[in-house]
Amino acid sequence: MNTKRPLPRPDEDSEVFWEGCRAEELRMQECSECHTLRFRPRPVCPECLSDQFKWTPVSGKGRVYTFGVVRSGVLPSFREEVPYVLALIDLEEGPRMTSRIVGCEPEAVEIGMSVRVLFEALDDTISLPYFCPQ
């Protein structure tokens, strides 16, 4: 655990998302009008502009849409972590997330590969959703 790295700061929109990560559950906002799931958390549906929604757990399964291997140019607090894989992941339920691929060598990551979420606790309140090969 590297405690020097900057941590996410949950706000009014994202608090429930981060509580879910802490409980090892990936939660998305689901629009009450058009039922679109959205990520990142925000107060209004990007499809129909409704401000009515509920939180829904999702499977945490998805596929790599695209990725890059980060080898340099990072903040000092991330230097010990390179190389790492930063990826866009399309969840089975639709939303696209930015996250890391862990649990395999960077060279093993491929576009389209099946992945599933796992959670890494950084401190007592923040757990980050990462993805690993399924």
Ligand SMILES: [Zn+2]
């Ligand atoms: Zn909507």
